[in-house]
Amino acid sequence: MPTIDEIAKLANVSPATVSKVINNRSYVRATTRARVEQVIAETGYVPSQRARWLSTRRSHILGLLIPYRSDQIFADPHLLEIMRGIESVADEHGYSLLLSTVRTGGEAANPMARLLSSDVTDGAVVVETLDVRPETAPAGVEKPWAVIGYANDCAAPAIHADDYGGACMVTGHLLELGHRRIGVISSAPRPSALDERLRGVRDTLRANGLDLADPLLGVGDFSPESGERAALQLLALPEPPSAIFALNDRMAFGALRAAQQLGLSIPAELSVVGFDDISLATLLTPALTTVRQPGYQLGVAAAEAVFAILDGAPLASPVVIPTRLVVRATTAPPRKEVMDESGTVA
Amino acid sequence: MPTIDEIAKLANVSPATVSKVINNRSYVRATTRARVEQVIAETGYVPSQRARWLSTRRSHILGLLIPYRSDQIFADPHLLEIMRGIESVADEHGYSLLLSTVRTGGEAANPMARLLSSDVTDGAVVVETLDVRPETAPAGVEKPWAVIGYANDCAAPAIHADDYGGACMVTGHLLELGHRRIGVISSAPRPSALDERLRGVRDTLRANGLDLADPLLGVGDFSPESGERAALQLLALPEPPSAIFALNDRMAFGALRAAQQLGLSIPAELSVVGFDDISLATLLTPALTTVRQPGYQLGVAAAEAVFAILDGAPLASPVVIPTRLVVRATTAPPRKEVMDESGTVA
DNA sequence: CTGAAAGCGCTTACAG
DNA sequence: CTGAAAGCGCTTACAG
Numbered sequence A, B: 001m002p003t004i005d006e007i008a009k010l011a012n013v014s015p016a017t018v019s020k021v022i023n024n025r026s027y028v029r030a031t032t033r034a035r036v037e038q039v040i041a042e043t044g045y046v047p048s049q050r051a052r053w054l055s056t057r058r059s060h061i062l063g064l065l066i067p068y069r070s071d072q073i074f075a076d077p078h079l080l081e082i083m084r085g086i087e088s089v090a091d092e093h094g095y096s097l098l099l100s101t102v103r104t105g106g107e108a109a110n111p112m113a114r115l116l117s118s119d120v121t122d123g124a125v126v127v128e129t130l131d132v133r134p135e136t137a138p139a140g141v142e143k144p145w146a147v148i149g150y151a152n153d154c155a156a157p158a159i160h161a162d163d164y165g166g167a168c169m170v171t172g173h174l175l176e177l178g179h180r181r182i183g184v185i186s187s188a189p190r191p192s193a194l195d196e197r198l199r200g201v202r203d204t205l206r207a208n209g210l211d212l213a214d215p216l217l218g219v220g221d222f223s224p225e226s227g228e229r230a231a232l233q234l235l236a237l238p239e240p241p242s243a244i245f246a247l248n249d250r251m252a253f254g255a256l257r258a259a260q261q262l263g264l265s266i267p268a269e270l271s272v273v274g275f276d277d278i279s280l281a282t283l284l285t286p287a288l289t290t291v292r293q294p295g296y297q298l299g300v301a302a303a304e305a306v307f308a309i310l311d312g313a314p315l316a317s318p319v320v321i322p323t324r325l326v327v328r329a330t331t332a333p334p335r336k337e338v339m340d341e342s343g344t345v346a
Numbered sequence C, D: 001c002t003g004a005a006a007g008c009g010c011t012t013a014c015a016g
Helices: A004-011 A015-023 A030-043 A049-056 A077-092 A111-117 A163-177 A192-207 A224-235 A249-261 A295-310 A336-345 B004-011 B015-023 B030-043 B049-056 B077-092 B111-117 B163-177 B192-207 B224-235 B249-261 B295-310 B336-345
Strands: A061-066 A096-101 A123-127 A145-148 A158-161 A182-187 A217-220 A243-246 A271-273 A290-292 A319-321 A324-326 B061-066 B096-101 B123-127 B145-148 B158-161 B182-187 B217-220 B243-246 B271-273 B290-292 B319-321 B324-326
Touching: A004 A015, A004 A030, A015 A030, A049 B049, A061 A077, A061 A111, A077 A096, A077 A123, A077 A295, A096 A111, A111 A123, A123 A295, A145 A295, A158 A163, A158 A192, A158 A295, A163 A182, A163 A192, A163 A243, A163 A271, A163 A290, A163 A324, A182 A192, A182 A224, A182 A249, A217 A224, A224 A243, A224 A249, A243 A249, A249 A271, A295 A319, B004 B015, B004 B030, B015 B030, B061 B077, B061 B111, B077 B096, B077 B123, B077 B295, B096 B111, B111 B123, B123 B295, B145 B295, B158 B163, B158 B192, B158 B295, B163 B182, B163 B192, B163 B243, B163 B271, B163 B290, B163 B324, B182 B192, B182 B224, B182 B249, B217 B224, B224 B243, B224 B249, B243 B249, B249 B271, B295 B319
Parallel strands: A061 A096, A061 A123, A123 A145, A145 A158, A158 A319, A182 A217, A182 A243, A243 A271, B061 B096, B061 B123, B123 B145, B145 B158, B158 B319, B182 B217, B182 B243, B243 B271
Antiparallel strands: A096 B096, A290 A324, B290 B324
């Protein structure tokens, strides 16, 4: 690959002029431009990005910190939706995406700090999790960045879905159907989003004079298998729940399997609700009632926040993306006996 | 962020010495090293990757050309498996992944050429599709790259699954069960992988004295919806097939839905087979019989091929990753009447 | 063990 | 409209 100097020599101009031609900067005489362009075409010259970055300070690369190990990333459709949103905005701006995952070896210590202090990317989006706390970002970050998730004491804008509201809607929906014993499958420890969802459940129950009894709070790890285990435990309770709200869709699928194993028909004998509305939710039979959490929009909003700062016009933070209850085929009123019983309880 | 010169000044040494400390190169007196390291720690200095790349010529970035629009990428679990494999090997080597997608605006002309001639990445993996033909790669590519898919007249190593063998196994399995009218859902136009699968079907049928009649060759576009439509057409035939082989899992899901719509019980009244074995395949009820195409291993092999060239020890090409028939719950012998009928036919 | 100098391949004011 | 010169922030032989 020739360099700009060689092109200059071949075209009988200075490197500065070649640079002007390449970048359409300032005036260049038409004939000169033509000559340079010809040489470029003939040689197949492509300017070195690396050299360019050093002088312009723009790499046109957006960093994305995915604080999961790769086998988790690609298994989580919701995360993929987020990536899709980010990718789409980055693409519009002519940016490429650089994936940073948590390194297995070496200084896994603080991948966020590494991403934010490296000069490879012009900006970054960080997905908040238990392991990656936006609050721990180094002080003098020089590039724009945004957080997908909850970031309280943090200079970067935060974008998250209305987890609290979504959970309130689910709980309200189940109460309205007549459910009084509602099981919940959460995780431990809980990332902020699940905290919010659980808070939504508790507040809504309380507002209706009910409470989330400890045994009704199951624990999983986001995977379908863990949801299945947790659901089996809940359903083995002396007084099993008539409805299970799994705090993500994949665990809800597990709950569905558990019910199938026990021969419980859905939704007649057990209602199940998820959270996320991943595309799989509609493919299953029966189709899952869940909360639509628009991952795509989260990604879009986060990327836009970064570009807004880059353009000197920061947006207001936090951005809360609304969620929406999608009632499909896994929720129904509880069986008669349960209704009667709960009638007395309530 | 300070530069290497400032660090040098503060530590009372030359920039060259700071560089040696940073890179553990050649000998530096212990006390000098300590002094420099202290200054680095105090200032929080992080060397500029951009500058480094320009002198070392290694960016530690691996390019990945995904020739789909972003909404397709993230909807295809098989592609995600591939990415996961690539990511994992890249990670081992301390490399990050740069995603190149087909740009919507601008010079969508030849994203492959752009990726291969840019100096941003040290190497690249290209996913072959109808739109991205490895054969059209520019002549003097200076960086190592590998193709996932079929690449005939091409310098780069190619890695693909044994599509042909997988399809042969499926067809053999269905024939063994007693099926004689087998419908196939393909796409048009067909990428190389589907060509191979279809060839496998045809060869196996022929070896058994049968043929794939034109009306039995349905056409979809990889999506579940298209699979559903194609299956409905096949099943509306005067002599409908007793088994449908969808050339990817997502279309197989569509076929399953079509059967459900028509009230056909699976597998008693219709056998369905897919290809890919995406994780969803086991979650559905009944679980899908399909061909395991190890996307993860494809990604691993492709990334390893790139690093092998980078290390000066190219691997043999093409690499064919074996496929495996996974018989689950969507295949069974055809209904009696059909068997009898076919008995006469065969 | 340490440093001065040249170089990586561009861009950017500044003259002309 | 065009070019000489300096600079982006490192690394790499080469002296010492």
